Each structure stands twice: as C-alpha cells, then as structure tokens.
C-alpha cells in the first residue's frame with residue numbers, strides 16, 4: 297500500500313506543477329478537480345465518463361474563465377470568477393451530493409495557497425478514520441478499496457441512466473406489449489379488460505397505472521446498456537429496484553408487473569447491446585452472459601419467496617432460468633405465435649403455460665404439483681384446440697378458474713415478450 301501512497305503523492309506533484317504553469321492564466325482564484333484513486337481502476341472509459349460528468353457539473357455551477365484539462369491524470373484546473381467563500385460552499389455541496397461524489401476532490405487556491413474546503417481533513421471512504429491515517433497505516437486491503445470504488449461506479453452509472461434516460465424504440469414497444477397483453481380478453485384467471493378474474497386486489501386500471509410508470513425505467517435500462525461496461529447485472533438490478541419502487545407507489549403496494557419488469561429490464565438491455573446485430577443468437581448469448589449463475593446465486597438466498605419455495609420443493613426455477621438460458625422458451629413461443637391463424641395471442645398464452653415453469657401458477661395451486669401439471673396439460677390442449685366455440689369454451693373454463701383462484705402471471709409476462717418481439721419486427 298506504500299506504493300499507493302507514492303502514486304498519490306506523485307500525482308499531487310504533477311498537479312502542483314500544472315498549477316504553477318496555469319497560475320499566470322488565473323487572476324486570483326484557482327479551482328482544481330481531481331479524481332482521487334481512479335488511476336487504479338482499469339476501465340479508463342468509465343473513468344472518463346465520470347470525469348466528464350464532473351467537468352460538466354462544474355461548468356453548470358460556476359462561471360469559468362479558463363480551463364486546463366489533463367485526461368491522462370484525470371484532473372483539471374479552472375480560473376473562476378467567484379467569491380472564495382461562496383466557491384468553497386458550493387464545492388462542498390457538490391462533494392456531498394451523491395455517494396460517488398466522494399471520488400471528486402475539489403480544492404480552491406488563492407494566490408497559490410490552498411483554501412481548505414472542509415473544516416476537517418477528508419474522512420476515509422470505507423471507515424470513519426481520516427483518509428490519510430488509513431492510507432499511512434494500510435488499514436484497508438487493495439481488494440477492499442477496489443470493491444468500494446466499484447460500488448461508487450455502480451451508483452454513478454445507475455444515477456446517470458436514471459437522470460438522463462435516452463428515449464428509444466425498444467422502450468416504446470415494451471410498453472405497448474404490456475398494454476396489449478393486458479387488453480387481451482377473455483383470459484383464464486388473469487386480469488383482462490373485462491374483469492379482474494382471480495385477482496381481487498387489482499383491476500385493468502391498476503395495470504395501466506403501473507405500466508405507464510415503467511416506461512421511464514425502460515429508457516433507463518436502454519441507457520445503461522450504452523453507458524456502462526462493467527458490473528452490468530448489479531447495476532441493472534439497482535435500476536430494477538428503483539423501477540419496482542415506482543411500480544409499488546403507482547399501485548399502492550400491489551404487485552402488477554414485478555415479473556414482467558424483470559424480464560423487460562434484461563430484454564431491453566440485451567437488445568440495446570445487440571445494436572445492429574439484433575437476432576436470436578445474439579440476444580440469447582448476451583442474456584446468458586449477463587445472467588450467468590443467476591439461479592444458483594439468487595434462489596438459495598430467498599428460500600421463503602414464492603420462487604424460493606418452488607425451487608426448494610420441486611427444483612422449479614421460474615423466470616430466472618428463462619433469462620439464464622437466454623430466452624429459449626420466449627423464442628419457442630414466438631415461433632408458435634407466428635404459425636397461428638386464429639386467437640393467436642390466447643393460444644400462445646396457453647402454449648407458454650404448457651412449456652414454462654410458472655411459479656405464479658404453482659403458488660396459486662397452493663404448491664400442489666399434481667394440480668399444477670393438470671392445468672399445464674389443459675393449457676397444452678387449449679393451445680391446439682380447434683373449435684368455432686373457442687371463446688365460449690374459454691369463458692366457461694374461466695368461471696372455474698376464478699372460483700379456484702387460479703391464474704398464470706408468469707406465462708402472461710412471457711406473452712408480453714412475444715408481443716414485444718413482434719412489435720420490433722423481429
């Protein structure tokens with residue numbers, strides 16, 4: 297860690313020299329921006345995005361006369377027309393605005409003397425000690441420091457995607473797919489435009505409220521795919537949690553789209569990553585890579601959730617497996633959909649129920665596996681049934697489904713993905 301201290305001091309020396317040269321250009325006050333520790337991060341492109349974000353932050357907040365920017369060391373000097381006291385206070389606010397602002401190091405110089413921004417020396421970003429003390433005493437391991445920096449970067453990319461989402465076609469089509477799936481009527485047990493069926497705590501409009509909130513986050517998932525290049529799943533998960541909170545706020549704590557949100561977060565992110573090479577192989581490949589080991593990492597952690605109970609009792613993995621396997625069932629369902637002549641959406645919904653592990657359905661069967669397989673079998677028959685009374689039969693069957701409180705939300709989520717693939721002219 298002594299070597300780390302040496303790197304920090306060497307950099308300080310370079311900043312000092314640059315400031316001496318810059319001095320003639322500034323009349324009274326010089327302001328410096330330094331990204332501390334980031335020379336040890338190997339992803340220079342991500343550091344550059346953060347550095348440029350900090351530069352823009354300063355340009356937005358101060359009237360700047362002159363700038364010197366050093367992209368090799370990620371530091372910049374500014375001559376700023378501002379009262380020193382105001383400058384110090386504004387800089388302190390900027391340093392404390394976000395968790396990742398901890399990586400910005402601002403200093404104000406008056407005729408080459410540093411004006412201390414903080415009343416106390418800066419604290420370590422891992423513990424409560426002073427930063428310099430931890431560095432001198434080697435308190436934290438390299439791994440610990442790197443992990444913390446990675447965490448700050450995750451926060452930064454989540455913030456950037458949330459604050460400046462890019463409008464795009466995938467998000468619009470994803471919203472459209474959710475609304476179409478909802479509107480297909482009649483369905484079995486699921487909420488549709490005619491009835492809440494087996495879902496007494498929500499209705500058609502609860503879903504509209506929820507879906508319209510999600511559009512913003514769909515744009516965020518897309519944006520993240522463009523800006524971020526590391527820790528993608530954990531960043532996507534953080535954005536997903538924000539989206540989930542917005543959904544629960546819109547529905548007054550009712551789970552309308554949790555499953556669909558999870559699937560679309562990954563689908564939109566992956567489609568954005570495919571760029572012009574949007575095809576089944578690429579979607580599948582990128583999704584598999586992004587979601588590698590998802591089931592083993594997540595299912596054992598949440599054994600009391602619906603997914604966890606299904607996994608513990610029967611080894612059924614649900615939608616996590618669908619993304620980990622690269623949307624195999626979604627593409628199967630899409631191929632089935634394209635071949636249908638009548639009641640395409642409804643038939644595809646039943647087909648999906650017959651091929652996927654729908655943990656929502658298993659839960660509504662009170663985890664009775666025989667009942668679950670019986671319904672899957674019925675769905676298989678319904679997907680292929682040819683009858684001029686098709687809708688009549690569904691309506692009749694729906695009566696018993698509602699009576700028995702049955703529904704298959706997981707299958708409806710995959711149907712939304714199928715409609716999405718259709719809308720993007722896949």
Ligand SMILES: [Zn+2]
Nearest residue numbers: 420422423430
């Ligand atoms: Zn410390």
